[in-house]
Amino acid sequence: MNNVVRVALLGAPNVGKSTLFNTLVGAHRFVGNWPGKTVDRYEGELEHHGIKIRIVDLPGTYSLSAQSEEEEIARDYIIHEKPDVVVVVVNAIALETTLYLAVQALELTSRIVILVNKIDVAEKMGIHIHIEKLSSLLGVPVVAVSALHRSGLHEAIEAIINVARGTYHVRGPSLSYGIIDYYISHFEKTLESCEASSIFPRRWLALKLVEGDKHIDAIMQEKCPELYSEALKSRKQIMEQFGKSPDLIVASSRYEFISKVIDQVIYKGKLATPPLTEKLDNILLKPLIGQLTLFIILAFLIGLVLTVNTGFPIKQIAEALGLSAVAEFLENYSLSGIVAFAFNVLSEQLRTFLIALQLPDWLISIIVDGAFAGVGAVLSFLPLIFLVFIAFGFLEDTGIMSRLAAVYHETMVKFGLSGKALMPLLLGFGCNVPAVMGTKILSTDREKFLASFLAPLIPCQARLVVLLMLLSLIPNPVIAGLLLLFIYLYSFILVGILGYLISRYMEKTREEPQLIIELPPYHLPSLRVIWWYAWDNTLHFLKKAGIIIFAISTLMSLLLMLGPSGIVSSVEGSYAYSISNLITPILTPIGLDRWEVALSLLSGFLAKESIASTLLIATGKDTPQVALATLNITLPQIVSFMLFINLYTPCVATLSAFYSQVKSAKYTVLLILTELFLAYVSAFIAFKIFTLLMP
Numbered sequence: 001m002n003n004v005v006r007v008a009l010l011g012a013p014n015v016g017k018s019t020l021f022n023t024l025v026g027a028h029r030f031v032g033n034w035p036g037k038t039v040d041r042y043e044g045e046l047e048h049h050g051i052k053i054r055i056v057d058l059p060g061t062y063s064l065s066a067q068s069e070e071e072e073i074a075r076d077y078i079i080h081e082k083p084d085v086v087v088v089v090v091n092a093i094a095l096e097t098t099l100y101l102a103v104q105a106l107e108l109t110s111r112i113v114i115l116v117n118k119i120d121v122a123e124k125m126g127i128h129i130h131i132e133k134l135s136s137l138l139g140v141p142v143v144a145v146s147a148l149h150r151s152g153l154h155e156a157i158e159a160i161i162n163v164a165r166g167t168y169h170v171r172g173p174s175l176s177y178g179i180i181d182y183y184i185s186h187f188e189k190t191l192e193s194c195e196a197s198s199i200f201p202r203r204w205l206a207l208k209l210v211e212g213d214k215h216i217d218a219i220m221q222e223k224c225p226e227l228y229s230e231a232l233k234s235r236k237q238i239m240e241q242f243g244k245s246p247d248l249i250v251a252s253s254r255y256e257f258i259s260k261v262i263d264q265v266i267y268k269g270k271l272a273t274p275p276l277t278e279k280l281d282n283i284l285l286k287p288l289i290g291q292l293t294l295f296i297i298l299a300f301l302i303g304l305v306l307t308v309n310t311g312f313p314i315k316q317i318a319e320a321l322g323l324s325a326v327a328e329f330l331e332n333y334s335l336s337g338i339v340a341f342a343f344n345v346l347s348e349q350l351r352t353f354l355i356a357l358q359l360p361d362w363l364i365s366i367i368v369d370g371a372f373a374g375v376g377a378v379l380s381f382l383p384l385i386f387l388v389f390i391a392f393g394f395l396e397d398t399g400i401m402s403r404l405a406a407v408y409h410e411t412m413v414k415f416g417l418s419g420k421a422l423m424p425l426l427l428g429f430g431c432n433v434p435a436v437m438g439t440k441i442l443s444t445d446r447e448k449f450l451a452s453f454l455a456p457l458i459p460c461q462a463r464l465v466v467l468l469m470l471l472s473l474i475p476n477p478v479i480a481g482l483l484l485l486f487i488y489l490y491s492f493i494l495v496g497i498l499g500y501l502i503s504r505y506m507e508k509t510r511e512e513p514q515l516i517i518e519l520p521p522y523h524l525p526s527l528r529v530i531w532w533y534a535w536d537n538t539l540h541f542l543k544k545a546g547i548i549i550f551a552i553s554t555l556m557s558l559l560l561m562l563g564p565s566g567i568v569s570s571v572e573g574s575y576a577y578s579i580s581n582l583i584t585p586i587l588t589p590i591g592l593d594r595w596e597v598a599l600s601l602l603s604g605f606l607a608k609e610s611i612a613s614t615l616l617i618a619t620g621k622d623t624p625q626v627a628l629a630t631l632n633i634t635l636p637q638i639v640s641f642m643l644f645i646n647l648y649t650p651c652v653a654t655l656s657a658f659y660s661q662v663k664s665a666k667y668t669v670l671l672i673l674t675e676l677f678l679a680y681v682s683a684f685i686a687f688k689i690f691t692l693l694m695p
């Protein structure tokens with residue numbers, strides 16, 4: 001592709017175009033004059049990953065009807081200079097009036113990106129704009145930005161490049177002008193005969209012919225007079241029939257359309273009064289009390305989310321306190337339990353259905369136990385992702401998130417992160433997938449990357465289950481407890497060191513994590529806004545990570561099911577077994593020289609909790625204790641195994657989330673290698689030390 005992208009900025013007066021222009025191009029700008037006009041012409045340039053983006057700041061105009069000098073300049077530029085992308089800047093707090101221009105521009109070209117500017121002001125006023133919905137209703141990329149605070153600019157540039165390259169296909173809104181549509185189609189056809197018209201987008205020109213436009217009329221009168229007189233007739237007809245001039249009908253169709261769109265995408269929340277905000281901030285922004293209070297809120301929310309999802313940790317607490325009824329309820333009615341149940345029912349139904357179709361057994365097995373199991377792997381994450389983003393949405397929407405970011409900023413900066421990163425990292429204790437996805441709330445790419453890189457090192461719930469299983473082999477509960485504590489502490493230390501090192505290294509080229517503390521007033525959470533947020537993110541996960549998780553999960557199930565002789569009845573015949581045997585020698589130095597262990601680690605790549613069940617399958621035993629006992633595992637081996645499991649590689653789902661966040665295969669591989677390295681070295685050292693300590 002051509003490495004220069006030509007962009008025109010279009011927008012109503014005062015939407016912040018010039019601010020945006022200056023923010024984007026900085027000093028690389030020059031001022032000229034529009035040929036033959038008195039209006040200044042600003043041009044500038046910026047570079048993004050080797051692509052030059054050349055921007056022209058068009059004069060501010062409310063419409064493109066060419067009634068004024070400004071309108072004419074803007075319109076002529078788009079028609080005759082054909083910029084690669086027209087960026088329409090609209091005002092977040094005056095969407096209704098500023099979107100009009102965007103709708104008009106969409107009639108003229110489909111190479112459009114809409115930027116909703118001054119989003120910071122909207123947030124302060126408690127106005128929420130559902131950006132994804134706006135984008136899907138208009139059929140163009142829409143990005144929320146604040147030119148003043150430089151937020152969203154990166155995403156804006158990506159959107160511009162996507163449209164320029166055609167990777168985002170702009171569909172445009174399905175906007176009907178009622179009766180006028182018939183005439184537009186008619187002129188679209190007849191215009192073929194008018195050669196002079198070919199410099200204009202045809203559908204747009206047809207619309208102008210019906211509407212009436214003094215510049216177009218002048219051209220048509222001279223070049224294609226028959227068409228022109230036909231247009232005049234049509235206008236008269238419409239006028240007589242509907243009592244309204246065509247341009248009025250068109251304008252009111254646009255307004256109607258916009259107001260319908262606005263109804264679906266804007267929500268105004270209830271703000272707390274300034275004194276209340278001040279009172280709350282007096283507590284929450286105090287160094288110690290604030291940190292503590294916010295931490296408790298956070299811990300409570302995360303605990304609640306995890307409990308609704310799997311029962312953990314409240315189920316365990318209830319059990320310890322002897323509240324067996326509560327524990328049993330949580331056991332039976334956790335969200336992931338319900339989803340797993342529904343999935344099993346579905347998968348049995350599918351099997352019955354396929355048997356009824358008289359498909360061969362091996363095919364049924366591949367479909368149900370292979371591919372459909374892959375679907376299950378994706379589905380199993382959905383409830384958690386959804387719940388996590390409900391919690392996130394709540395924190396964002398109430399204004400608590402920004403306080404959290406403010407009070408924890410100092411602490412987090414030491415690890416190269418900003419205060420906001422605390423939330424996603426803590427989530428990692430539940431599951432690394434939403435933790436990685438949650439890093440998208442961070443403001444810079446650098447920080448998103450760093451936090452996503454570190455989050456998988458935090459021991460998730462699935463790993464805890466396996467660690468507990470291994471610990472149950474240690475008779476002394478005190479030693480077992482200490483060991484678990486050691487494993488957790490070790491992970492934190494690694495996160496700290498790695499964060500410190502990577503951020504030092506990255507700092508050379510990039511800026512410090514910044515926190516622009518803009519504290520919006522608190523507001524009452526709105527269910528609608530939180531729902532938007534959670535729903536969009538869940539869909540995003542499905543679209544971005546779903547396919548990878550599905551593919552790898554399916555592949556792994558197939559490796560376990562199939563062998564050189566077709567479908568296998570015991571694991572020993574499977575490809576997975578052969579692969580495990582290949583890996584086993586590598587695991588010998590860390591004391592884990594058993595193919596059963598290798599196989600369980602392979603399956604742990606799929607999902608960490610399946611390490612336990614795979615050990616059962618491989619050894620043919622019923623309980624993990626018996627399974628491990630048959631393997632004659634010693635204490636040094638347990639320690640090594642635990643350390644290795646805790647660090648070795650993020651599971652497939654976490655990796656997919658990471659990849660979709662960072663969009664780089666190179667860094668995804670780097671993440672796997674880093675963790676494998678850390679795991680191997682740690683397990684090796686621990687194994688040697690423990691072997692020396694207890695010969």
Ligand SMILES: Nc1nc2c(ncn2[C@@H]2O[C@H](COP(=O)(O)OP(=O)(O)OP(=O)(O)O)[C@@H](O)[C@H]2O)c(=O)[nH]1
Nearest residue numbers: 012013014015016017018019060118121146147148
């Ligand atoms: N809070 C806030 N203010 C902004 C933002 N962008 C621009 N402004 C302010 O909005 C006002 C208008 O900004 P301009 O950049 O001059 O707007 P413009 O679209 O170039 O206006 P014209 O050239 O008159 O068409 C200025 O006071 C800016 O400081 C933003 O993202 N947030």
Ligand SMILES: [Mg+2]
Nearest residue numbers: 017018019060
């Ligand atoms: Mg300006």
